[in-house]
Amino acid sequence: MQIFKGDLIFTPTPQGFKTLKGGYIAVSKGQVEGVYQKLPALFSNFKIKNFGRRLIMPGFVDLHVHASQFYQAGVGLDQELLPWLEHYIYPLEERFADPEFAREAYARFVEELISHGTLRACIFATVHRESTALLFDLLASRGIGAYVGKVNMDCHAPPGLQEVTAVSLQETEELIKRYGGHPLVKPIITPRFAPSTTPELLAGLGSLARKYHLPVQSHLAENKAEVAWVQELFPDQPTYAHVYHHYGLLGPTPALMAHAVHLTEQEKTLLTKNSAAWLVHCPEANINLKSGMMPVRELLERGINLGLGSDIGAGHSIALYRVMVRAIQLSKIRNILEPPRAPLTTAEVFYLGTKGGGSFFGKVGSFEPGYAFDAIVVEDEALITAGFTLEERLQKFIYTGGADNIVARFVKGKRVDCGPGDCY
Amino acid sequence: MQIFKGDLIFTPTPQGFKTLKGGYIAVSKGQVEGVYQKLPALFSNFKIKNFGRRLIMPGFVDLHVHASQFYQAGVGLDQELLPWLEHYIYPLEERFADPEFAREAYARFVEELISHGTLRACIFATVHRESTALLFDLLASRGIGAYVGKVNMDCHAPPGLQEVTAVSLQETEELIKRYGGHPLVKPIITPRFAPSTTPELLAGLGSLARKYHLPVQSHLAENKAEVAWVQELFPDQPTYAHVYHHYGLLGPTPALMAHAVHLTEQEKTLLTKNSAAWLVHCPEANINLKSGMMPVRELLERGINLGLGSDIGAGHSIALYRVMVRAIQLSKIRNILEPPRAPLTTAEVFYLGTKGGGSFFGKVGSFEPGYAFDAIVVEDEALITAGFTLEERLQKFIYTGGADNIVARFVKGKRVDCGPGDCY
Numbered sequence: 001m002q003i004f005k006g007d008l009i010f011t012p013t014p015q016g017f018k019t020l021k022g023g024y025i026a027v028s029k030g031q032v033e034g035v036y037q038k039l040p041a042l043f044s045n046f047k048i049k050n051f052g053r054r055l056i057m058p059g060f061v062d063l064h065v066h067a068s069q070f071y072q073a074g075v076g077l078d079q080e081l082l083p084w085l086e087h088y089i090y091p092l093e094e095r096f097a098d099p100e101f102a103r104e105a106y107a108r109f110v111e112e113l114i115s116h117g118t119l120r121a122c123i124f125a126t127v128h129r130e131s132t133a134l135l136f137d138l139l140a141s142r143g144i145g146a147y148v149g150k151v152n153m154d155c156h157a158p159p160g161l162q163e164v165t166a167v168s169l170q171e172t173e174e175l176i177k178r179y180g181g182h183p184l185v186k187p188i189i190t191p192r193f194a195p196s197t198t199p200e201l202l203a204g205l206g207s208l209a210r211k212y213h214l215p216v217q218s219h220l221a222e223n224k225a226e227v228a229w230v231q232e233l234f235p236d237q238p239t240y241a242h243v244y245h246h247y248g249l250l251g252p253t254p255a256l257m258a259h260a261v262h263l264t265e266q267e268k269t270l271l272t273k274n275s276a277a278w279l280v281h282c283p284e285a286n287i288n289l290k291s292g293m294m295p296v297r298e299l300l301e302r303g304i305n306l307g308l309g310s311d312i313g314a315g316h317s318i319a320l321y322r323v324m325v326r327a328i329q330l331s332k333i334r335n336i337l338e339p340p341r342a343p344l345t346t347a348e349v350f351y352l353g354t355k356g357g358g359s360f361f362g363k364v365g366s367f368e369p370g371y372a373f374d375a376i377v378v379e380d381e382a383l384i385t386a387g388f389t390l391e392e393r394l395q396k397f398i399y400t401g402g403a404d405n406i407v408a409r410f411v412k413g414k415r416v417d418c419g420p421g422d423c424y
Numbered sequence: 425m426q427i428f429k430g431d432l433i434f435t436p437t438p439q440g441f442k443t444l445k446g447g448y449i450a451v452s453k454g455q456v457e458g459v460y461q462k463l464p465a466l467f468s469n470f471k472i473k474n475f476g477r478r479l480i481m482p483g484f485v486d487l488h489v490h491a492s493q494f495y496q497a498g499v500g501l502d503q504e505l506l507p508w509l510e511h512y513i514y515p516l517e518e519r520f521a522d523p524e525f526a527r528e529a530y531a532r533f534v535e536e537l538i539s540h541g542t543l544r545a546c547i548f549a550t551v552h553r554e555s556t557a558l559l560f561d562l563l564a565s566r567g568i569g570a571y572v573g574k575v576n577m578d579c580h581a582p583p584g585l586q587e588v589t590a591v592s593l594q595e596t597e598e599l600i601k602r603y604g605g606h607p608l609v610k611p612i613i614t615p616r617f618a619p620s621t622t623p624e625l626l627a628g629l630g631s632l633a634r635k636y637h638l639p640v641q642s643h644l645a646e647n648k649a650e651v652a653w654v655q656e657l658f659p660d661q662p663t664y665a666h667v668y669h670h671y672g673l674l675g676p677t678p679a680l681m682a683h684a685v686h687l688t689e690q691e692k693t694l695l696t697k698n699s700a701a702w703l704v705h706c707p708e709a710n711i712n713l714k715s716g717m718m719p720v721r722e723l724l725e726r727g728i729n730l731g732l733g734s735d736i737g738a739g740h741s742i743a744l745y746r747v748m749v750r751a752i753q754l755s756k757i758r759n760i761l762e763p764p765r766a767p768l769t770t771a772e773v774f775y776l777g778t779k780g781g782g783s784f785f786g787k788v789g790s791f792e793p794g795y796a797f798d799a800i801v802v803e804d805e806a807l808i809t810a811g812f813t814l815e816e817r818l819q820k821f822i823y824t825g826g827a828d829n830i831v832a833r834f835v836k837g838k839r840v841d842c843g844p845g846d847c848y
Contacts (some may be wrong), residue, residue, distance in 0.1 A: 064735070071808050074822070074824040075812060075820050076816065077733065077752075077823070078767075078770065287756055290756040290760060290767065293757075293760075316749075316823040316824055325740075328501075329711040329712065332712075332714045336714060336717075337761070343502075345715065348504065383493050388499060393843065395498055395501070396498045396499050397499075398498070399497065399498025400498040400740055
């Protein structure tokens, strides 16, 4: 049993924060037993790890991030999605054919991710089997939770990235067999997006998802030109979402769809009925590539599963807490334009970036009983928060804090940010 | 004569960057003599300060920032302007009656400002004479350039902040006499905003501006409720801008007006004709308080003087380079809504945050001959920019960099970030 003490803050629901000033959290085998304002007598014999007046909050969950695009973040954002892919991203991804390049780039990405408190992530690698395997190994060695996808693309790709369909499927299956058994870092089926996959590849990936009971991640309705292109390429499908659905890539197994900015009514209905679907809001990326604004409040009202994504490198902030700020800001602009729907609150975006996204991993992202103890400890004294409530201190951190304020990171009760003996 | 070498980047015009890889900059008595790809023979006897492959760029100019609101940044942004002032800001500002509180708060603010490379700023203090004097002294001791305003408010203020008109004018004049002669830190007339100033106070402040040839700073048309309130309070004036104009606070002396989100056609015409007027775009604050979106591109096309403001504490980023990012992002959203007007480019926002805002200080914000050598040196190796052009490296810095990447800061050729003997 582990007992932690500190100023606890988390969101059991999107409606508000639960806070315990000087509260206790009991953890057994990596799972939360309970949180307590006064420590129950039955725990009185255990040693307490006392974090004093530091904030203890759930670790962040990034549901959409391209590990291979980290070097590009913040550069070339004067272009929209399709030319940006051509001019910047594909040439960068081609470099991941070189395992040495990949090893260094992925190592920097993973350290940066962890430093900012993201402890679970759904990650796109590239089409390259060997460097994708390196990313699996690296994440596993660092102890955080992740789904990692070898990207599949067998058409409309530059020569250096375009795969032969059968080889794409075969290499995907090899990685599934190799990494399927890991407790924290798992494979996920990852067609890049409908335009870069033939019907044959989509069908094959759908079969793999069913055969191995694997989740799926891809992109959906990010940009208007992209949506028009999909309609042209798949004239038999009524909508973009139906392309994935048709091939078993949007249900029956869990599926993450990033962006969903330009959904039709028919797509919203399909997603509302589909409890296996998660949508990922990537506000920073959607502004940077001038894609548009996801109707977040409406999708929440429909009860669709929702989380947040940094979408590095279209998004430039790997810090998910800053992505939360951008989600609030974008919702305020939507509210100016469509006044009846309220902007997102701090509690709502915090929920999306912890428990909302965490639900894709199971019981992750909260401090309720049975949840994995994934947590970060925030020292906010340097942010000058004396006199503020716990919720205000959390606001201060997400708006103005940084990696330096995070002084400890736990995944399933185990510290992931220092060597054995270095610290608790 | 000082000679600096490095990768130079600046914006002589909003249309694009001027870059010199491994270029030289010659500085005489704090002013730029010229930039050179090859050092002219006449400078060959001077010692060169070689910054290698680091970027050398103009220091940032923040045209609108409330030093007294720094502690509030990032907290309570679920409210709009008027309730946010009542609930959070006025109680905070009341604490500046205590010089000890002010001394610590202002010291933290100034260090943070300098650390992020803002080397010129137009600053609101509070109504308090003594703590405002402390801010003058502090800025002067740190060597950066600033206009500092004791705030004036004699109505619609909480008891702790409301001034007696005559006393407000008298204390303002005292500070003008005391600090008017400083070469870098100067007084500026600062009516908080029209609703918190009586006609008598406005008239008195207009007289002071003319008597001492002083510039003016205030707020204009930030929020719709505020605009309606001004119309109610000043029924004889056709617009909000005309209130200031009528009292000599928007011309004849230079005047900075922050926000200008909700301008009428009549106001735009008044501002277009008025070469003494500068508008300040505060994108972060305008989103955070759900005020709206300034029509930046239109105002640029009209030829109105324009700069950027962090507007701490409605804005939460004291880093002006991040305010530049937000200006680009907001302009992209405007472009989605009003497609004919293009979004702002990186060069345009960089211009606004350096030479555009710098023009309020004279020849500041560029490396053209005759400009003050206000500069920051950016070490971007840790941001992983190998292979990028100078412009791309600058993008990487403004989107993903931080204070840690800034390794030297100069104002008028003098370093302001280390003690004598510590460094060049």
